[in-house]
Amino acid sequence: MSPRAGQAGHPARTLAFVESPVQLLNVLEWAHLHGLPDHPPSRPATGAPAGAGPNGTASASPPAGPAPALPEAGPVLPAQAGPVSACVSAPPAQTRGSTVGAAARGAVAGGAVAGGAEFTVVVLAPTDPMTRGQLRRMADLARDEGYRVRWEEARGGTTAPFHTIGGLAGLLRRAGRIVMGDPFSRYVQLLLTITRARDLVVVDDGTATMEFVAQLARGERLVRWHRKGGRPGARDLLFAPVSSSARRRLTPSGGRRVEVFSSMPVTETPEGVTVTANDFAWTRARFGPPRITDGADMVGTSLVETGVVDGERYLAAVRDLARAHGVTRYFAHRRENTGKLHRLAVETGLEIVRPDLPLELIARRGPIGRTVLSFPSTVVHTLPLALAGTGVRVAVCDIDPAWLTATASPRAQGFLSGVTGTARDVHRLTAVAPA
The missing domain is CATH 3.40.50 (Rossmann fold)
Known part of the structure; x- marks a missing residue:
């Protein structure tokens, strides 16, 4: 799916939601494939990402200063x-060939997609210290590449989800494209009920992407593979209407376009879904x-x-x-x-x-x-x-x-x-x- 302008020729605003370092990496890979941004990175390719040590590793919890060498x-x-x-x-x-050619690559400015459309990465921060540390390193790297990154303490207390969703509601309603790393996430599923975006993109969240595509193709409820087969809990039943709504939103229909950007093998492709190969061109x-x-x-x-x-x-x-x-x-x-x-x-x-x-x-x-x-x-x-x-x-x-x-x-x-x-x-x- 190439970058598109919004309705009536207005540029589409793109919001990307990530909850893990791998999801953010794959958002960067997706953006690179679509020609974002067009300016060179702030450091040479062999340089360490911001805050990383000479070999990009850290000990048990990410320190504030440089990480020790590997x-x-x-x-x-x-x-x-x-x-x-x-x-x-x-x-x-x-290296595998991509399904998106040079026509998908347009001139962009930092933090914007082709045609001047806004592109913002929203980090829905988890509570796990190691995941948070890796996400902060990746967020720094994304900023250095020219992207806008918005860090949300989405799980920082009982009222945090309300503040996060309230703060994002306006952006969600104006967005023409939503990029998400985890369609199984209840947070993401809830956000999908707010947006009117006609373009939805799912980037890899690891092997779970294989299960998501298969479940979508079979019309099944969205549930992570390691939980499948168990009895739904009270929270699952309470959240079922939102999950069903998200599954319908992620099914192409009525002009709504869905892309899966993945390095995983996809054997069951839902009708109307575009599958684009992620060959880690940006990383290489x-x-x-x-x-x-x-x-x-x-x-x-x-x-x-x-x-x-x-x-x-x-x-x-x-x-x-x-x-x-x-x-x-x-x-x-x-x-x-x-x-x-x-x-x-x-x-x-x-x-x-x-x-x-x-x-x-x-x-x-x-x-x-x-x-x-x-x-x-x-x-x-x-x-x-x-x-x-x-x-x-x-x-x-x-x-x-x-x-x-x-x-x-x-x-x-x-x-x-x-x-x-x-x-x-x-x-x-x-x-x-x-x-």
Whole structure:
């Protein structure tokens, strides 16, 4: 979908709503694809984002000053066999073509889309300290790129939602285009009931985008995959009318246009929805290429924190993978519990790294291991794109059904297998072997 003027030739105002660092990154990727902004960034591509250390990482909570440097990987540990489930190796991906051509790129000014239309990114700030820290780094980076960023303490107390929604109501009513990172968010769904925008864009929020598109295509209620199959709670029932309204708003009809901007594989495309490929062109143009080390790195997951995977099984799997592949560093997910990470460090000897930017940016800047191991997650699809042409290999380990908790959604195993199975250019292994 190319940038459009509003009705009667008036420029369309665009509002983007984000609640996580990855969502903001993908808003920047979407804006870059549409030619925003047309002036050069304030720093060279190899420079660190505002507030970041030389390697763009931070320790457990983002400090006010410069973040400490990311230590280089140590020597590869001796390979040891370990019982883990089947793994997948993903060779470096080639950059995918986009469905939007040069015609979509128009002249813009800082913070404005083609034709002078206003473009504002609204951060609906979460309460989690690590997520807030990464979002602040990303907000600084977005401002440096020339975008307007409005930070909303949307969850700062019982009256915060009323103040936030009231303060945004005017902007919502005037907006001609809404860009959102999480269509499952109750906050975003509530905001959709206010706007009259005819253009709606959903940018990636990780693997959840796959489930959103499939649910929209099947006309199902919008519910996150790890909660699907459970009985709706009282809050779900109370919010059901708003969720149903949001689903109708996100269904193209009556001149309303819907775009999904994603690096995820989309197998069920709802009628009338435009799917645009996110190939991380902005990330590759802005950062790197990275320095590649001989070691291996591992990407953490929050599947334990979301109640999908048993903590003891996860710890054992990480330990076995680290031994088999000579892993020295573990890049923690922003939602991983500090106690769990401490155990991982003590029992596996891994260096735990708390990135203060999305991993795609951290990896693109480097240093990064020649092999990056991951469980089924967004990075299975995004890292090969961000690291295209670098020679870095991404190896993906499936979740063994025995690792799932008794309370895990019946949908969990199939969804996680789909995340791995749809990763591009992968080779399945029947056993873990040294990278």
